[in-house]
Amino acid sequence: xxxxxxxxxxxxxxxxxxxxxxxxxxxxxxxxxxxxxxxxxxxxxxxxxxxxxxxxxxxxxxxxxxxxxxxxxxxxxxxxxxxxxxxxxxxxxxxxxxxxxxxxxxxxxxxxxxxxxxxxxxxxxxxxxxxxxxxxxxxxxxxxxxxxxxxxxxxxxxxxxxxxxxxxxxxxxxxxxxxxxxxxxxxxxxxxxxxxxxxxxxxxxxxxxxxxxxxxxxxxxxxxxxxxxxxxxxxxxxxx
Amino acid sequence: xxxxxxxxxxxxxxxxxxxxxxxxxxxxxxxxxxxxxxxxxxxxxxxxxxxxxxxxxxxxxxxxxxxxxxxxxxxxxxxxxxxxxxxxxxxxxxxxxxxxxxxxxxxxxxxxxxxxxxxxxxxxxxxxxxxxxxxxxxxxxxxxxxxxxxxxxxxxxxxxxxxxxxxxxxxxxxxxxxxxxxxxxxxxxxxxxxxxxxxxxxxxxxxxxxxxxxxxxxxxxxxxxxxxxxxxxxxxxxxxxxxxxxxxxxxxxxxxxxxxxxxxxxxxxxxxxxxxxxxxxxxxxxxxxxxxxxxxxxxxxxxxxxxxxxxxxxxx
Ligand SMILES: Nc1ncnc2c1ncn2[C@@H]1O[C@H](COP(=O)(O)OP(=O)(O)O)[C@@H](O)[C@H]1O
Ligand SMILES: [Mg+2]
Numbered sequence: 216x217x218x219x220x221x222x223x224x225x226x227x228x229x230x231x232x233x234x235x236x237x238x239x240x241x242x243x244x245x246x247x248x249x250x251x252x253x254x255x256x257x258x259x260x261x262x263x264x265x266x267x268x269x270x271x272x273x274x275x276x277x278x279x280x281x282x283x284x285x286x287x288x289x290x291x292x293x294x295x296x297x298x299x300x301x302x303x304x305x306x307x308x309x310x311x312x313x314x315x316x317x318x319x320x321x322x323x324x325x326x327x328x329x330x331x332x333x334x335x336x337x338x339x340x341x342x343x344x345x346x347x348x349x350x351x352x353x354x355x356x357x358x359x360x361x362x363x364x365x366x367x368x369x370x371x372x373x374x375x376x377x378x379x380x381x382x383x384x385x386x387x388x389x390x391x392x393x394x395x396x397x398x399x400x401x402x403x404x405x406x407x408x409x410x411x412x413x414x415x416x417x418x419x420x421x422x423x424x425x426x427x428x429x430x431x432x433x434x435x436x437x438x439x440x441x442x443x444x445x446x447x448x449x450x451x452x453x454x455x
Numbered sequence: 456x457x458x459x460x461x462x463x464x465x466x467x468x469x470x471x472x473x474x475x476x477x478x479x480x481x482x483x484x485x486x487x488x489x490x491x492x493x494x495x496x497x498x499x500x501x502x503x504x505x506x507x508x509x510x511x512x513x514x515x516x517x518x519x520x521x522x523x524x525x526x527x528x529x530x531x532x533x534x535x536x537x538x539x540x541x542x543x544x545x546x547x548x549x550x551x552x553x554x555x556x557x558x559x560x561x562x563x564x565x566x567x568x569x570x571x572x573x574x575x576x577x578x579x580x581x582x583x584x585x586x587x588x589x590x591x592x593x594x595x596x597x598x599x600x601x602x603x604x605x606x607x608x609x610x611x612x613x614x615x616x617x618x619x620x621x622x623x624x625x626x627x628x629x630x631x632x633x634x635x636x637x638x639x640x641x642x643x644x645x646x647x648x649x650x651x652x653x654x655x656x657x658x659x660x661x662x663x664x665x666x667x668x669x670x671x672x673x674x675x676x677x678x679x680x681x682x683x684x685x686x687x688x689x690x691x692x693x694x695x696x697x698x699x700x701x702x703x704x705x706x707x708x709x710x711x712x713x714x715x716x717x718x719x720x721x722x723x724x725x726x727x728x729x730x731x732x733x734x735x736x737x738x739x740x741x742x743x744x745x746x747x748x749x750x751x752x753x754x755x756x757x758x759x760x761x762x763x764x765x766x767x768x769x770x771x
Contacts, residue, residue: 270647289657290650306648308641310709319641322634323653368652 227276251422299374301365307353476610485613491722498702498714500670506708509643514571520690522675548672556664593686596679628711707757
């Protein structure tokens with residue numbers, strides 16, 4: 216961990232009214248690291264990545280990306296810097312086809328010609344095995360296809376850090392393996408990945424390091440084997 | 456660069472219209488045609504914001520009236536001709552659109568719409584209390600006795616509005632087919648997702664409010680010369696807001712040609728009703744048509760046609 220981190224979250228606090236969803240979270244991600252983010256439902260995982268991607272602004276603390284303070288930046292600026300995220304509840308552009316959905320970030324983040332964009336969209340959809348649906352309206356997709364489209368759009372942002380928010384929920388074993396394979400391939404190209412996942416087999420196998428949230432606090436941070444043996448983590452998941 | 460079919464046809468339309476003024480004697484055609492063309496501009500302008508980005512503006516009349524009153528004020532103060540006033544009206548209405556957008560676009564959905572309605576009410580009150588432009592009792596504008604090239608000023612106004620309609624539709628079409636238009640569509644579909652996919656949503660929305668307001672203002676600038684007597688109630692009439700919303704909805708809001716179809720159909724229908732029955736009926740016609748479309752063809756005629764000819768959906 217001698218390289219400067221790609222992401223550095225320092226003491227981030229997020230409140231909703233009187234409720235503290237994130238209570239001083241610290242988190243670093245090294246370049247091309249694979250980080251698993253786990254925790255019970257409602258522990259603040261989605262809120263944390265929203266503060267990182269900019270859909271929410273942290274009430275306190277700092278978010279640094281490649282050394283730059285991005286705490287207050289708009290989401291599209293952060294995307295431009297290299298943060299790509301998928302949404303846990305898919306948010307497709309419903310009036311567009313699958314290929315057009317992927318072309319939006321390609322056009323706004325990159326600067327290829329229309330032709331290059333179309334061909335890159337095909338490549339990404341091919342990688343996600345969505346190419347047979349390229350010209351289908353996004354609103355006609357089923358849940359699994361929508362989750363793949365979420366990941367495809369996040370990749371189309373040309374991220375240096377890709378955040379996948381429960382992209383595998385509801386997928387079959389084969390499909391989970393398929394997505395893990397794709398994310399590994401993306402990671403091989405030097406993209407750091409934060410994976411939020413409930414499927415333990417997937418997240419433990421994929422991640423080099425695991426961070427555990429519980430009730431808005433970080434309760435553990437370490438190698439997967441360490442986390443598995445951590446009594447606090449067990450307590451958070453199983454209750455007292 | 457490819458020129459495509461649009462620009463030659465647009466040019467032919469304008470030339471054809473100007474040519475028609477030389478060969479059609481009935482001034483009624485031009486009086487009625489002017490109104491339909493004016494609605495093409497208003498519906499197209501409304502749709503750039505309302506249809507493309509999904510922000511429903513109830514304040515069309517405010518921007519239209521800003522254009523009309525710019526003409527009255529500048530004509531009275533400086534004696535400027537209409538052609539010089541129109542770009543100024545566009546700039547003023549555009550700046551109001553920019554400011555209104557900046558202060559209201561944080562509001563979502565119905566709250567944005569209510570804010571635009573409030574803008575119309577505030578501006579109407581202000582104008583009604585502005586003595587220089589006639590206040591609540593209104594003021595007269597004397598059309599020029601002669602206009603170059605045309606036989607009378609209504610033919611000139613008709614041709615001007617025709618040109619404006621073609622330009623407005625050309626702008627809307629250009630946007631719809633460009634990167635900005637695709638960004639607008641992303642905003643309409645899901646603004647949060649659009650931001651996260653790199654779309655600068657605030658900047659794009661401000662482009663939409665500015666452009667939409669400017670086009671409405673330019674459309675309102677010739678109005679005092681058309682009616683020759685302007686007072687706040689008619690310049691800020693509900694008809695503008697209602698029509699500029701109804702026409703795109705009937706035609707189809709997601710394309711550049713939907714509002715044109717809606718404006719031609721609904722505008723002509725109202726002109727016909729005004730002559731054969733009574734102008735009192737106009738709002739009723741709009742209302743009934745609108746309800747019918749909302750129930751039977753919520754995506755407008757364009758959506759209906761696409762459904763019938765099967766674009767989209769799941770292809771096997
Ligand atoms: N926009 C919001 N307004 C109010 N409360 C919220 C909002 N978003 C999340 N919360 C609350 O914050 C907590 C953390 O939610 P979330 O980050 O979605 O958890 P996770 O992704 O770990 O399941 C939950 O109690 C949730 O109800
Ligand atoms: Mg979540």
